[in-house]
Amino acid sequence: MKQVEGLKIPVWLQRIQYITNPVGYWETAYQTYPDAFWAKGIDFGSPLMVFYTPEAAQQIIENRHGDLTTTSFNSELSAIFGDSSFFILEGVRHQQMRKLLIPMLHGKQIQSYGQLICDLANNVMQTLPINKPFSVWEVAQDISLQIMIKLLFGSYQQERYQQIKQLMIEMVNLFASNLAGIPLFFRFLQKDLGPASPWGNFLKQRQQMKELIYSEIAERRAHSDPDKLDILSLLMSATDEQGNVLTDEELLGQVLSLLFTGNESTTASIAWSWYRVYRDSEIQAKLLDELRTLGDSPDPLNIIRLPYLNAVCNETLRMYPVTMFMIPRVVKSTTEINGYQVDPGMLITVGTYLIHHREDIYPEPKVFKPERFLEHRFSPYQFLPFGGGMRGCIGGEIALYQLKLALATVVSRYQLELVNQRPIYPQRRNTILTPIQLKMVKK
Numbered sequence: 178m179k180q181v182e183g184l185k186i187p188v189w190l191q192r193i194q195y196i197t198n199p200v201g202y203w204e205t206a207y208q209t210y211p212d213a214f215w216a217k218g219i220d221f222g223s224p225l226m227v228f229y230t231p232e233a234a235q236q237i238i239e240n241r242h243g244d245l246t247t248t249s250f251n252s253e254l255s256a257i258f259g260d261s262s263f264f265i266l267e268g269v270r271h272q273q274m275r276k277l278l279i280p281m282l283h284g285k286q287i288q289s290y291g292q293l294i295c296d297l298a299n300n301v302m303q304t305l306p307i308n309k310p311f312s313v314w315e316v317a318q319d320i321s322l323q324i325m326i327k328l329l330f331g332s333y334q335q336e337r338y339q340q341i342k343q344l345m346i347e348m349v350n351l352f353a354s355n356l357a358g359i360p361l362f363f364r365f366l367q368k369d370l371g372p373a374s375p376w377g378n379f380l381k382q383r384q385q386m387k388e389l390i391y392s393e394i395a396e397r398r399a400h401s402d403p404d405k406l407d408i409l410s411l412l413m414s415a416t417d418e419q420g421n422v423l424t425d426e427e428l429l430g431q432v433l434s435l436l437f438t439g440n441e442s443t444t445a446s447i448a449w450s451w452y453r454v455y456r457d458s459e460i461q462a463k464l465l466d467e468l469r470t471l472g473d474s475p476d477p478l479n480i481i482r483l484p485y486l487n488a489v490c491n492e493t494l495r496m497y498p499v500t501m502f503m504i505p506r507v508v509k510s511t512t513e514i515n516g517y518q519v520d521p522g523m524l525i526t527v528g529t530y531l532i533h534h535r536e537d538i539y540p541e542p543k544v545f546k547p548e549r550f551l552e553h554r555f556s557p558y559q560f561l562p563f564g565g566g567m568r569g570c571i572g573g574e575i576a577l578y579q580l581k582l583a584l585a586t587v588v589s590r591y592q593l594e595l596v597n598q599r600p601i602y603p604q605r606r607n608t609i610l611t612p613i614q615l616k617m618v619k620k
Contacts, residue, residue: 178518181226183215191217199501199605200530207531213517225505225524226517229531231538231558233515237506237527238558238565244512245525247504247568261430277415277423278431278571281408287575290328291477294579297323297333298586305619310596313615317447318346318440320583325439328575329432330393331407337389341436344386349441349607351379390432394425408435435572442499443576445611450493450584452601452612453545455593460547464489468589481581488547490580494562496545497603497610499576501530503561504568529561530610592620 184191184206195202195216206214207229216225228237237245280286301320305311322342327333397413412431416422423431454461467485468475480486505526508519519525534542538559539549557565563573570576587593596616603610 178513179516181213181215181517182210183217183224184209188217192219195219196605199610200603203501203528203530204534207534212515219502223522223524225526226519227502227526227528227531228514228517229528229535230515231532231556234527234532234558234561234565236514237503237525238561238569240506240566242512244508244510245506246509247506261424261427272567273417274427274431275567275571277412277417281411282572282575287578288478290324290575290578291481291582293327294324294582295477295586297327298583299590302587302591302619308618308620310616310618313448313451313617314444314611314613317451317583318444320447321440321443321579322346324579325436325443327407329408329435331405331410337393341386341389344382344389345436345440348379348382348386349437351382386433387429390429391425394428438570439572439576441607442570442609443579445497445606445609446490446493446499446576446580447583448612448615449497450490450580451587451593451617452595452615453493453496454489454584454588455595455617456598457545460489460545461588464584464588468585477582480585481578483585484551485547486581486585488550490577490584491550491560491562492545492547493580494577495533495539495550495560496542498529498533498562499570499609500562500564501528501608501610503527503529503564506568527561527564529564532559532561593617594620 186194191202206216206227212230213226213228213233216227219225228234298320301316301323305316322345323333326338326342330338332338393409394413397410401413402410403414409428409432412423412428414422454464463485467483468480471479471483503526505524508521508523508525511518511520513519514525533539536542538555563570563576594617596618601612601615604613605611606613
């Protein structure tokens with residue numbers, strides 16, 4: 178059996194490097210070890226064994242012999258979502274909650290959101306002044322937030338929803354800060370020293386968010402409207418196999434999960450897609466020519482089927498996957514993963530970012546080449562931007578839907594330019610990679 182090794186630097190230094198320079202952290206590991214390593218810089222209470230070959234990914238995702246069980250982020254995500262979120266739940270209860278949510282985020286249900294997504298993206302772009310630089314991250318975040326709040330609550334303009342939006346921005350910004358956010362990653366620093374302290378400030382914000390959502394739930398329970406089709410209304414009317422409805426705490430967990438995960442990851446994907454398309458005039462021209470074949474008022478369902486648009490979006494998700502690694506699995510019984518023995522109690526995961534940058538799968542992995550997705554069909558273990566298996570991203574389909582329609586709306590209706598052509602390097606925000614410094618102008 179092969180032996181997994183770890184980086185020869187102190188754990189605390191690995192942790193700081195992962196927080197401040199995640200791409201460098203991953204690439205150092207890959208250059209040192211070709212297919213797996215012990216990641217001691219990511220805090221799960223014990224070392225994390227990271228695999229980054231398609232063969233290992235398939236074994237872990239399929240889990241054919243049931244040797245693995247799922248675990249979750251027991252620091253960041255539980256602190257935000259509470260213990261009733263489908264992210265935090267395990268076993269049968271996780272499967273039940275996932276089964277309840279999937280119909281609301283897939284298939285015909287999300288297809289009905291198409292025109293809404295296009296209109297909201299267009300509304301945000303119309304408010305931008307001409308020839309004045311804007312933060313692509315902030316604009317993409319505004320589009321993503323408006324869409325998610327509208328889908329969740331059925332409205333966006335009411336004061337309560339604006340308060341929810343502002344609190345979301347403040348909370349995710351706190352986690353994203355490399356300095357103020359460090360206590361949110363180290364458990365021994367998670368001390369409530371009052372609202373001026375990072376952890377105390379976070380707890381205050383979370384309590385305000387809980388009160389806003391609980392007030393929304395209470396009003397809806399008091400004045401139910403069976404005709405409302407927003408996600409919260411659907412959740413409140415849904416029942417499990419025993420006929421039970423979700424409690425207020427369970428509703429809170431699902432709403433917070435969808436708000437936060439749907440916002441940050443979709444924002445990043447939209448921002449990266451604009452950067453890549455507007456940095457390369459040839460890609461931009463090809464995409465615009467394809468969009469023009471649909472006429473002036475295309476059906477969103479026809480837009481999302483366009484092959485080159487799909488290739489551009491897939492290449493964006495390859496280079497900048499919404500998760501750098503999959504939610505870890507716990508080893509239940511001794512088994513073998515890609516020639517390595519793993520024993521009970523070990524934590525293992527798939528390094529999505531590293532698989533997406535393997536040169537033996539994606540030649541010239543640092544080059545943005547949408548054509549690779551037109552010329553080749555990659556397996557779900559070679560291309561896995563939303564993870565896979567029972568812990569795969571539940572909102573992956575709607576995230577891709579938003580990405581395609583937001584990009585198509587902007588490219589077909591607006592002329593944008595990068596403020597400068599200097600390369601933008603990925604920076605960590607929570608668990609995703611972002612072009613946070615990217616600026617553009619609307620012509």
